[in-house]
Amino acid sequence: MRALDEGIAWLFSLTSRGTKLGLENTRELLARLGDPQDSFRSIHVAGTDGKGSVCAMMHSALVEAGVVAGLYTSPHLLRLNERIVVGRDEVSDEGLESLIARCRPVAEEMAAEGMGLTFFEIGTAMAFLHFADRGAEFAVVETGLGGRLDSTNVLIPELTVITPVEMEHKEYLGHTLREVAREKAGIIKKGVPLVCNCSGEVLEVVSRRAKEQDAPLHPLAPGSHRLISMDRHGITMEYAGGSYRAGISGSFQVANAATALLALQVLDDPRVGKEQASAGLRECRWPCRMELVAEDPPTVVDVTHTALGAESLMRDFPAVYGPGNVLVIGVLRDKDVESLASMIGPGFRKVIATEPDSDRGMAADAVGRAFIHHCDDVTVEERVGDAIAMAYQDMKEGEAVLVTGSFYTAGDALKWLRARNQ
Numbered sequence: 056m057r058a059l060d061e062g063i064a065w066l067f068s069l070t071s072r073g074t075k076l077g078l079e080n081t082r083e084l085l086a087r088l089g090d091p092q093d094s095f096r097s098i099h100v101a102g103t104d105g106k107g108s109v110c111a112m113m114h115s116a117l118v119e120a121g122v123v124a125g126l127y128t129s130p131h132l133l134r135l136n137e138r139i140v141v142g143r144d145e146v147s148d149e150g151l152e153s154l155i156a157r158c159r160p161v162a163e164e165m166a167a168e169g170m171g172l173t174f175f176e177i178g179t180a181m182a183f184l185h186f187a188d189r190g191a192e193f194a195v196v197e198t199g200l201g202g203r204l205d206s207t208n209v210l211i212p213e214l215t216v217i218t219p220v221e222m223e224h225k226e227y228l229g230h231t232l233r234e235v236a237r238e239k240a241g242i243i244k245k246g247v248p249l250v251c252n253c254s255g256e257v258l259e260v261v262s263r264r265a266k267e268q269d270a271p272l273h274p275l276a277p278g279s280h281r282l283i284s285m286d287r288h289g290i291t292m293e294y295a296g297g298s299y300r301a302g303i304s305g306s307f308q309v310a311n312a313a314t315a316l317l318a319l320q321v322l323d324d325p326r327v328g329k330e331q332a333s334a335g336l337r338e339c340r341w342p343c344r345m346e347l348v349a350e351d352p353p354t355v356v357d358v359t360h361t362a363l364g365a366e367s368l369m370r371d372f373p374a375v376y377g378p379g380n381v382l383v384i385g386v387l388r389d390k391d392v393e394s395l396a397s398m399i400g401p402g403f404r405k406v407i408a409t410e411p412d413s414d415r416g417m418a419a420d421a422v423g424r425a426f427i428h429h430c431d432d433v434t435v436e437e438r439v440g441d442a443i444a445m446a447y448q449d450m451k452e453g454e455a456v457l458v459t460g461s462f463y464t465a466g467d468a469l470k471w472l473r474a475r476n477q
Contacts, residue, residue, distance in 0.1 A: 059148055062155035063135060069174040076204035076227060080165070081176045085209060087161050088180060091187035095125065097194045097210045098318065101202040101239045102218025104363045105252070105311040108303060108341050109218055112315035114195040116335025118142055120326040125186035125194035127207070129175070132342060132466040139182045141189040150188075154181040175199050179206040201228050203241020215242050215270070216318050217251040217261055218311070221361050224389075236260035243270050250318040251275065252310055273321050280313035282306050287347045287375055297329065301336040304375065305345040307367035312336055343465040345371060349472060352447055353455035358465050360390050365398040368459070373402055376455045381446040383456060384426070385409040385439055385464035388417045392425040395460075400429025403457075405449060408435045409442035411463030439464055440471030
């Protein structure tokens with residue numbers, strides 16, 4: 056086994072430790088590694104919907120402005136390397152091997168002292184090490200789970216951003232929307248400006264926390280942005296009187312792009328003007344957000360798994376691809392599949408329920424039972440690749456296939472499509 060394969064296998068073995076919220080172990084790990092997070096400035100982003108897209112757009116604008124900028128996101132779709140980016144380049148296999156080799160002995164030393172680290176804690180440290188090694192001036196960092204006790208919250212950023220918040224991970228974040236919002240608002244730091252795209256009780260919680268921390272609050276104004284047009288490859292939108300093109304399709308990306316633009320304005324780096332921000336949105340690519348991954352037959356892969364995302368998806372997909380179409384969907388057991396089925400099912404001629412290759416995957420039969428009440432033609436196929444093949448066989452002229460439901464489902468789809476096209 057190659058050293059990299061063995062290192063990645065060790066890292067993934069730590070997922071058996073599950074999710075552990077808290078900052079003490081991460082702080083100790085980073086201290087033993089020389090506190091690499093102190094070598095760069097950062098933008099810290101939390102939320103439920105759109106946080107990855109907002110991170111990608113801000114990072115793209117910084118890169119277009121000539122800033123040496125890192126990007127840390129999760130989860131990945133195909134390769135662990137995807138999570139750690141500097142400029143337009145994912146960390147190389149050699150770089151990943153080196154990062155694991157540097158972190159592993161420290162992690163094992165800490166484990167022997169009773170401080171067992173999780174996969175995400177070590178992954179966060181690896182990202183910060185890579186940014187320091189590459190001389191990153193800025194890093195755009197997405198929280199993993201929640202905010203207040205997420206490993207990434209060791210940062211003291213230049214700017215914090217909170218995207219729309221929904222109920223999620225109730226076992227960790229709380230059983231009411233206010234409780235979840237309080238966890239997300241935990242990234243707000245003393246005196247650090249906050250940009251947010253929140254409303255209702257979430258905005259109340261976030262505003263209160265910002266006031267407690269004397270953090271200047273910059274909410275996204277609902278009337279500041281609007282969709283001009285949308286196609287298979289992106290959107291054209293208006294923000295604060297200016298027109299912008301973003302390379303990610305879906306009407307929900309309008310608010311994401313506006314949030315990114317507002318954040319860049321508040322950041323107020325002289326290198327990032329309107330021209331650089333516009334180029335950043337135009338050149339931004341963020342995979343599996345209503346992404347057309349194959350033209351023949353038309354195949355779209357998406358990672359929608361929340362109610363707000365499903366609502367946007369069902370507004371956008373028929374608008375771009377027309378009526379009918381075939382849906383392939385696989386979700387994780389902790390998702391509200393009944394709500395997803397009621398929102399998504401009626402928009403498709405045929406649904407093929409499947410199961411992502413994950414021990415957290417919901418059984419294909421259970422997904423199918425949820426959709427049978429919302430679509431006249433529902434079939435079950437356990438493997439994602441086989442489900443896509445079945446969809447291709449049953450397509451009608453002018454139709455497209457949409458694969459969605461979870462990151463694992465999207466990753467399985469991309470693997471199958473790549474093997475099919477080789």
